[in-house]
Amino acid sequence: MTVDDERRTERTEHLASLLPAHVLARDAGTGGHLHALLRAVAGELALVEDDLDRLYDSWFVETAPEWVVPYLADLVGLVGLPGDLGTGSRAGASRRAVVANTVTYRQRKGTVAVLEQVVRDVTGWPATAVEAYRRLATTTHVNHVRTDRPALASVRDAAVVELEAPGLARGALARHAHTAEARHVDPGPGGGQGRYGIANIVVFVFPLQVYEVIHAPAHAVGDGWLTHPLGLPSPWFAAPTSAATSDRVADEADLPVPLRPRRLLDLLRRARAVWPAPLDVPVAVRVDSGAPLPPARIGVCGLEPTPALDGWQVFVDPVQGRLQPYVDGVPYDPAVHGEHTLHVDHATAAVADVGAGTYDRSSGHEDARDDDPFVRPEGRRDRFDAQSRVPGGAGAPAVVTIADGVAAVTAGWSTAPPGGSRVVSVADSEDHVGDVTLEVPADSRLVLVAAEWKERRLLDGDVAAPVPGTYVAEGLRPRVVGDVVVTGSDGAGLLLDGLVILGDVHVRPGGLASLRVSQCTVTGRIVVAGDATGPNRALEVVVTRSLVGGIELTATVPRLVVRDTVVDPRLGGPGADPDVPALTAEGTHADITGSTVLGDLRCRLLDVTSSICDGVVTVVDRQRGCARFSYLGPGSRAPRRFRCVPGSDAASAVAPSYLSVDPAAPDYAALAPSSPLAIRRGGEGGAEMGVHHHLRRPLRTDAARRLVEPYVPAGMQIRILGS
Numbered sequence: 143m144t145v146d147d148e149r150r151t152e153r154t155e156h157l158a159s160l161l162p163a164h165v166l167a168r169d170a171g172t173g174g175h176l177h178a179l180l181r182a183v184a185g186e187l188a189l190v191e192d193d194l195d196r197l198y199d200s201w202f203v204e205t206a207p208e209w210v211v212p213y214l215a216d217l218v219g220l221v222g223l224p225g226d227l228g229t230g231s232r233a234g235a236s237r238r239a240v241v242a243n244t245v246t247y248r249q250r251k252g253t254v255a256v257l258e259q260v261v262r263d264v265t266g267w268p269a270t271a272v273e274a275y276r277r278l279a280t281t282t283h284v285n286h287v288r289t290d291r292p293a294l295a296s297v298r299d300a301a302v303v304e305l306e307a308p309g310l311a312r313g314a315l316a317r318h319a320h321t322a323e324a325r326h327v328d329p330g331p332g333g334g335q336g337r338y339g340i341a342n343i344v345v346f347v348f349p350l351q352v353y354e355v356i357h358a359p360a361h362a363v364g365d366g367w368l369t370h371p372l373g374l375p376s377p378w379f380a381a382p383t384s385a386a387t388s389d390r391v392a393d394e395a396d397l398p399v400p401l402r403p404r405r406l407l408d409l410l411r412r413a414r415a416v417w418p419a420p421l422d423v424p425v426a427v428r429v430d431s432g433a434p435l436p437p438a439r440i441g442v443c444g445l446e447p448t449p450a451l452d453g454w455q456v457f458v459d460p461v462q463g464r465l466q467p468y469v470d471g472v473p474y475d476p477a478v479h480g481e482h483t484l485h486v487d488h489a490t491a492a493v494a495d496v497g498a499g500t501y502d503r504s505s506g507h508e509d510a511r512d513d514d515p516f517v518r519p520e521g522r523r524d525r526f527d528a529q530s531r532v533p534g535g536a537g538a539p540a541v542v543t544i545a546d547g548v549a550a551v552t553a554g555w556s557t558a559p560p561g562g563s564r565v566v567s568v569a570d571s572e573d574h575v576g577d578v579t580l581e582v583p584a585d586s587r588l589v590l591v592a593a594e595w596k597e598r599r600l601l602d603g604d605v606a607a608p609v610p611g612t613y614v615a616e617g618l619r620p621r622v623v624g625d626v627v628v629t630g631s632d633g634a635g636l637l638l639d640g641l642v643i644l645g646d647v648h649v650r651p652g653g654l655a656s657l658r659v660s661q662c663t664v665t666g667r668i669v670v671a672g673d674a675t676g677p678n679r680a681l682e683v684v685v686t687r688s689l690v691g692g693i694e695l696t697a698t699v700p701r702l703v704v705r706d707t708v709v710d711p712r713l714g715g716p717g718a719d720p721d722v723p724a725l726t727a728e729g730t731h732a733d734i735t736g737s738t739v740l741g742d743l744r745c746r747l748l749d750v751t752s753s754i755c756d757g758v759v760t761v762v763d764r765q766r767g768c769a770r771f772s773y774l775g776p777g778s779r780a781p782r783r784f785r786c787v788p789g790s791d792a793a794s795a796v797a798p799s800y801l802s803v804d805p806a807a808p809d810y811a812a813l814a815p816s817s818p819l820a821i822r823r824g825g826e827g828g829a830e831m832g833v834h835h836h837l838r839r840p841l842r843t844d845a846a847r848r849l850v851e852p853y854v855p856a857g858m859q860i861r862i863l864g865s
Contacts, residue, residue, distance in 0.1 A: 191699065224589065257391060261347060268348045280319075299771055304402045343859070348397055379399070441456070446809040494836070496688070496689065531547065565591065587637065592618045629651075629679065636657050655680070655681060667690070685704045702731070729746050732748050734750040737753045771826045813834070821842050
């Protein structure tokens with residue numbers, strides 16, 4: 143444990159100020175020995191002060207270090223506190239919340255609301271609890287008729303029918319009654335199917351993250367406009383409110399469920415009634431960069447009549463994320479009404495923070511930037527020689543395109559000293575059409591990141607201009623409609639972060655040392671070429687938390703690292719060739735961890751852990767490397783296996799199944815409950831295999847089931863459903 147020089151100097155000056163002036167004057171005249179002693183004492187004093195501060199912080203669960211939390215759990219008699227339950231600020235479960243709320247749990251023990259809160263605190267997922275006996279079709283007393291539980295469905299009540307849709311919330315929001323079931327509610331032999339029993343309580347969990355997308359352009363596809371960055375139909379969501387207390391059971395507004403058309407219509411009608419007073423609506427539409435359209439000019443497809451207003455009016459379909467614009471009552475036609483762009487505020491969802499998105503990417507970006515092996519001069523951890531923002535704004539050069547931003551930071555690069563970084567931040571969510579060509583000189587690095595230069599709010603309330611180069615990797619999802627082509631000299635590096643690239647990332651022959659693709663969506667392939675003059679022989683390719691259409695490396699590339707990534711040739715769209723291998727690296731050592739490869743894999747040497755290789759794996763050198771806790775497709779020729787599925791090279795009937803393989807689906811590449819248990823719990827540590835391994839979803843469910851058991855009412859049975 144050390145104390146930084148600045149703080150040591152501050153404490154030394156403080157101690158010196160307590161001494162008489164003549165003592166300090168005499169010490170200065172005799173060589174400053176007393177001052178040196180005070181400096182040594184100040185260092186130890188700072189350590190003691192830090193220790194006291196940590197001790198005080200450890201008295202409270204809100205401020206205690208993470209390693210102290212289990213000791214606080216012992217003080218309140220909490221047994222079985224879970225260990226590591228996943229990574230990421232949004233994805234990780236909170237042990238701290240469980241300990242902090244334990245006394246509250248016990249005060250409300252036996253209520254259905256506390257069961258919901260325990261599961262929510264342990265897993266970190268929104269949840270709602272359903273008492274099955276309230277959903278049973280029974281004969282009611284004539285003085286207490288239960289009109290809220292109809293035993294017969296009315297096809298005229300469309301709103302109730304929407305709530306019954308299994309794709310909405312798996313039955314958690316259903317209102318119709320059911321006949322009683324005698325089967326046990328707990329999963330296991332002969333059980334798990336009896337949801338509607340008198341003694342049953344089902345807690346539905348929703349392991350989805352909701353991301354708000356602000357001022358993102360819609361894309362013309364066919365006769366409509368789609369908001370998904372890949373131009374695919376994708377449902378909208380409404381950002382859930384926080385159900386942070388155990389006073390009530392969560393309802394639709396508290397859960398990350400798809401936005402129903404009738405729910406959206408109801409919200410729009412409320413907003414129209416109070417317009418121009420503000421009212422939160424989960425969808426806002428702008429024409430070009432103008433003000434949001436009034437609620438009266440936004441309609442819901444299929445539920446409202448044909449538009450008859452003058453000017454712009456937009457009908458939306460939240461099920462597919464589709465818009466149909468009208469101008470003066472007729473469908474918008476660019477040839478008649480001119481070229482315009484629709485910008486939409488909406489929300490999407492996914493199981494994990496993987497691929498380009500509006501989530502906070504700061505931690506992953508810093509990790510990718512710090513792990514880059516480029517030359518750091520003068521022993522400094524990092525140095526930014528130049529930065530530019532696209533588009534330019536306050537405190538930034540006047541640039542319009544990514545090419546302009548690259549030109550602004552690379553001017554004079556060839557004459558600059560080696561070892562520096564240059565940053566181009568893309569500060570919008572617009573389409574940037576055209577190939578991006580990059581040339582990185584020797585021993586230097588270029589960072590191309592989706593990030594904004596945030597304004598600074600001062601203590602007096604004033605707002606100061608952004609600091610150039612101080613950027614925030616959050617809230618943006620720009621699209622590069624074209625290829626990213628890079629040529630690097632010896633020791634050069636390139637970092638791509640937060641971009642949707644509708645094309646390939648192509649590395650030309652050269653001497654590039656590092657290519658890092660972090661938190662990106664690349665519909666094409668990452669292609670590295672090489673020849674006799676530029677073999678890229680020292681190149682390390684690292685792909686983390688990304689969605690990639692394929693990887694193809696020349697035989698001279700020594701190393702490939704894939705972390706928490708989906709490699710799927712179907713990302714290229716309907717025109718993609720399904721027979722093309724997902725990963726081809728004939729001369730490369732591939733290191734794959736916690737990833738899903740939906741296609742064939744070929745490499746020279748392979749180390750794979752907690753991954754799904756859903757295709758034929760062909761490894762040239764099988765005497766080295768290892769496959770651990772992973773699924774390898776039938777017919778694979780891989781190195782030695784340790785707890786893999788199947789356990790040998792022989793073909794096996796065991797195979798993973800997915801909730802969806804549609805890249806636009808919220809549960810894309812997530813394992814289905816019908817997947818074999820050996821795959822759903824076969825990853826390292828008992829977690830699932832594949833791209834969601836880092837979430838530790840089975841471990842969260844186990845911990846929630848264990849910790850919620852003491853709060854279940856006597857004689858009742860509980861099941862946690864949906865993880």
